[in-house]
Amino acid sequence: MLKFLSVRLTTSLVALLGVMVIVFFLARLTGSPAALYLPVDATDEMVEAFNRQNGFDQPLLVQFGNFVGDALRFDFGQSLAQQRPAAVAALSAMPQTVLLAFVAMSLTLLVAIPLGTFAALKPNSPRDSAITMFSLFTASIPDFWFALVCVLVFSVNLGLLPTSGQASLLSWVLPVATVMLHPVGVITQVVRGAMLDTLNAGYVQNARARGYSWRRLAFRHALRNAALPIITVAGDRAGGMVNGAVIVSAVFAWPGIGQVLVDAVYNRDFAVIQAGVFVVGIAIILLNILVDLIYAAADPRIRIS
Amino acid sequence: MVLRIETALRNGLAGLALSTALGVPALAAEGEIILALPSEPTSVDACDDSTNANARVLRGNVVEALTQLSPDAGGEVMPLLATEWTRVDDNNWLFTLREGVTFHDGEPLDAEAAVYGINRIMNAELNCGTLPLIRTPTAASVESDMVVRLTTEDPDPILPARMAYIDLPSPSTPLDAKSDHPVGTGPYKFVSRDPGQSIVLEASDDYWGEPVDFARATYVWRSEPTIRASMIKTGEADIAIDIPFHEAQGQPNAQEYSTNSVFFIRPMLQKPPLDDLRVRQALAHAIDKDLLTEVLMENSATPTAQLVSPLINGYIPDFTGLPYDPEAARALLAEAGADGVPVEARIELISRTDIFSGVNEVSQAIQQMLQEVGFNVNLVSVDSVAWSPWARKPDSLTQPVNLLTVTHDNISGDASMSFPTYFGTEARLSMADDEALNERLLAANALVGDERTEAYRAIAQEAYDMQIILPIAALQSRLLTSDKVSYEANGFTDIEIHLADVKRR
Numbered sequence: 186m187l188k189f190l191s192v193r194l195t196t197s198l199v200a201l202l203g204v205m206v207i208v209f210f211l212a213r214l215t216g217s218p219a220a221l222y223l224p225v226d227a228t229d230e231m232v233e234a235f236n237r238q239n240g241f242d243q244p245l246l247v248q249f250g251n252f253v254g255d256a257l258r259f260d261f262g263q264s265l266a267q268q269r270p271a272a273v274a275a276l277s278a279m280p281q282t283v284l285l286a287f288v289a290m291s292l293t294l295l296v297a298i299p300l301g302t303f304a305a306l307k308p309n310s311p312r313d314s315a316i317t318m319f320s321l322f323t324a325s326i327p328d329f330w331f332a333l334v335c336v337l338v339f340s341v342n343l344g345l346l347p348t349s350g351q352a353s354l355l356s357w358v359l360p361v362a363t364v365m366l367h368p369v370g371v372i373t374q375v376v377r378g379a380m381l382d383t384l385n386a387g388y389v390q391n392a393r394a395r396g397y398s399w400r401r402l403a404f405r406h407a408l409r410n411a412a413l414p415i416i417t418v419a420g421d422r423a424g425g426m427v428n429g430a431v432i433v434s435a436v437f438a439w440p441g442i443g444q445v446l447v448d449a450v451y452n453r454d455f456a457v458i459q460a461g462v463f464v465v466g467i468a469i470i471l472l473n474i475l476v477d478l479i480y481a482a483a484d485p486r487i488r489i490s
Numbered sequence: 491m492v493l494r495i496e497t498a499l500r501n502g503l504a505g506l507a508l509s510t511a512l513g514v515p516a517l518a519a520e521g522e523i524i525l526a527l528p529s530e531p532t533s534v535d536a537c538d539d540s541t542n543a544n545a546r547v548l549r550g551n552v553v554e555a556l557t558q559l560s561p562d563a564g565g566e567v568m569p570l571l572a573t574e575w576t577r578v579d580d581n582n583w584l585f586t587l588r589e590g591v592t593f594h595d596g597e598p599l600d601a602e603a604a605v606y607g608i609n610r611i612m613n614a615e616l617n618c619g620t621l622p623l624i625r626t627p628t629a630a631s632v633e634s635d636m637v638v639r640l641t642t643e644d645p646d647p648i649l650p651a652r653m654a655y656i657d658l659p660s661p662s663t664p665l666d667a668k669s670d671h672p673v674g675t676g677p678y679k680f681v682s683r684d685p686g687q688s689i690v691l692e693a694s695d696d697y698w699g700e701p702v703d704f705a706r707a708t709y710v711w712r713s714e715p716t717i718r719a720s721m722i723k724t725g726e727a728d729i730a731i732d733i734p735f736h737e738a739q740g741q742p743n744a745q746e747y748s749t750n751s752v753f754f755i756r757p758m759l760q761k762p763p764l765d766d767l768r769v770r771q772a773l774a775h776a777i778d779k780d781l782l783t784e785v786l787m788e789n790s791a792t793p794t795a796q797l798v799s800p801l802i803n804g805y806i807p808d809f810t811g812l813p814y815d816p817e818a819a820r821a822l823l824a825e826a827g828a829d830g831v832p833v834e835a836r837i838e839l840i841s842r843t844d845i846f847s848g849v850n851e852v853s854q855a856i857q858q859m860l861q862e863v864g865f866n867v868n869l870v871s872v873d874s875v876a877w878s879p880w881a882r883k884p885d886s887l888t889q890p891v892n893l894l895t896v897t898h899d900n901i902s903g904d905a906s907m908s909f910p911t912y913f914g915t916e917a918r919l920s921m922a923d924d925e926a927l928n929e930r931l932l933a934a935n936a937l938v939g940d941e942r943t944e945a946y947r948a949i950a951q952e953a954y955d956m957q958i959i960l961p962i963a964a965l966q967s968r969l970l971t972s973d974k975v976s977y978e979a980n981g982f983t984d985i986e987i988h989l990a991d992v993k994r995r
Contacts, residue, residue: 216878224619227918230614231617268534268685269685278686336716337720349717350710436717437717452532
């Protein structure tokens with residue numbers, strides 16, 4: 186177990202290092218921050234002073250060397266746009282992001298697993314058709330449009346929920362619903378497909394012939410055997426929630442890492458881009474290890490070694 | 491010569507003095523207002539108040555300048571922290587400071603404090619956003635306790651107007667580093683900033699001017715206009731700006747305001763075919779501004795033929811420029827082509843995606859209009875950073891021949907903040923290379939009064955006739971207010987929202 190974790194961590198960190206190197210150079214290909222932070226008619230002296238103060242006057246390889254040296258001490262530099270350390274800018278957005286992802290994924294599984302299972306129990310029935318229609322609808326609907334329509338209906342017209350911000354618990358409803366939208370549809374379909382395969386397996390047919398109740402069959406035996414593809418897709422979607430949810434940030438002003446990263450790219454805030462990618466990378470690595478552990482718990486044939 | 495002396499207290503101050511004399515207590519500030527704005531400041535240092543996002547929060551609220559410009563009187567210069575000013579000679583000015591003003595940290599406003607703030611901005615190492623607004627090197631020195639001397643390297647007749655952009659920070663502000671907690675003399679104190687989320691201000695008990703109505707002001711950033719409008723409809727915010735036409739339509743507290751911004755196209759004059767006047771005239775004839783403003787810009791713009799608004803002294807009354815006439819455009823192109831001008835050469839249309847909402851569609855329409863009369867136009871969409879090498883010298887001179895989309899605003903009342911930038915030979919953003927016109931710009935800058943106005947109008951006429959730029963539209967926007975507050979939009983609303991002007995209903 187420990188060996189597995191250390192190997193997994195090492196390979197993941199090597200991958201993260203590669204990503205950081207690529208991000209460092211790609212970010213600098215997008216143009217000089219001086220064009221953004223100084224007035225368009227700034228003098229040469231102002232541009233030179235800006236570049237000197239922020240180290241952009243150094244050769245690229247020197248900048249990279251400085252970045253690596255500082256990053257080893259977890260110092261990603263100062264955010265140009267936020268006027269605070271980049272690591273703080275990135276880390277401060279993570280708790281809200283992780284919490285939103287956790288709540289949204291938990292609710293997604295609570296909705297999608299029963300729906301997919303009920304659909305699979307009676308394939309091609311009206312119930313199956315209705316659930317399939319629902320899941321295709323939620324998986325296909327543009328989330329940006331969904332978010333705005335929800336605001337107009339539930340906030341403006343019905344006055345039930347706040348439009349944006351984080352003033353109360355009610356502020357969570359629309360962001361969580363928006364983040365859940367696509368995963369609910371996709372995971373319901375995955376559950377349905379996996380359950381259909383499992384329910385047609387010989388051991389299930391045998392158990393059915395012995396008179397096991399459908400509830401025991403579905404949720405105790407079949408679901409566990411159908412779990413692997415569900416965990417795979419749920420893990421993938423959870424990763425998307427951790428590094429994304431940009432729509433939620435843009436519409437609802439949710440202070441997540443997705444928005445921090447997008448703003449950092451627009452603001453040519455290289456330090457925050459690098460810190461954000463690092464923090465998200467670590468989160469994804471941890472999530473993947475968690476998924477591996479859940480695989481092993483769900484299927485005893487998988488050994489963590 | 492005394493250019494401007496404060497001859498009477500402003501109405502509010504007079505009212506306050508009267509109520510104090512009569513023993514009527516002024517109403518204490520109470521309650522909170524919430525403002526939903528599209529973008530947060532990139533800096534909260536007073537010396538960076540050159541962008542709308544920064545100045546909307548800070549200028550006139552937390553920090554104040556020696557002078558202020560009147561939003562509705564053609565940019566007339568009015569007293570603020572200076573009560574009067576005198577031009578001693580061509581290069582020297584004396585500004586007398588208002589008595590009894592203190593910064594929020596308790597430091598008094600005196601000549602030393604003002605000199606500190608002004609000279610701090612002039613430090614090129616600090617990279618203040620407002621520095622390029624001061625066109626000639628300017629140094630401040632203490633003349634006496636409450637009098638500041640400003641010395642300009644070259645004569646600058648509109649220095650008092652420029653001083654309206656130089657917000658004064660407390661002397662406790664670092665000299666060589668940007669501040670993340672601005673301390674000024676305004677009616678509100680800076681309390682806190684949660685990056686990406688909000689900025690909170692609190693009414694200052696010691697403000698020298700008229701008391702404000704609200705004790706607390708919270709700014710929140712909502713990039714999506716539908717959300718900003720929704721926040722007003724649900725009562726979550728009290729003022730929301732930059733609201734599209736369809737969101738403001740039918741709303742009881744909607745107001746339209748001018749952004750003072752003009753959208754125009756800057757042709758690259760150095761390379762064929764745009765170095766030929768006939769080709770540039772063909773461009774002007776080919777663009778249907780009425781169609782662009784009425785349909786694509788959703789009534790948020792009006793066609794214009796000039797770089798500046800009627801508030802600016804270089805505005806030419808009744809000048810309408812070349813009309814939309816595709817046939818004339820085709821004829822001019824054919825004539826130029828017959829003379830060997832490579833009119834079929836590919837021209838890049840550089841569309842900056844963040845200058846106003848819907849600019850992508852407008853740029854596509856312009857590309858289509860130009861192609862219809864025979865131009866070969868390739869549309870390139872860029873953000874503000876990628877736009878810079880196309881816009882600024884020296885990089886801009888080495889780019890392929892192009893048409894650059896630009897917006898420009900000027901609330902100073904004076905064309906010197908606009909014309910040299912786009913018609914001068916030295917300016918970073920200018921493609922003009924007419925030395926004679928540049929000389930006239932320099933000469934106009936030294937004039938005052940009607941002579942100045944006439945000189946700038948004549949320069950503008952020539953620049954427009956030469957199609958140095960192709961103005962398209964003057965931009966407008968809308969704001970919504972809640973039932974709780976009363977606020978009259980003015981000519982500066984897009985740039986500065988003075989919370990002192992926001993009253994309780």
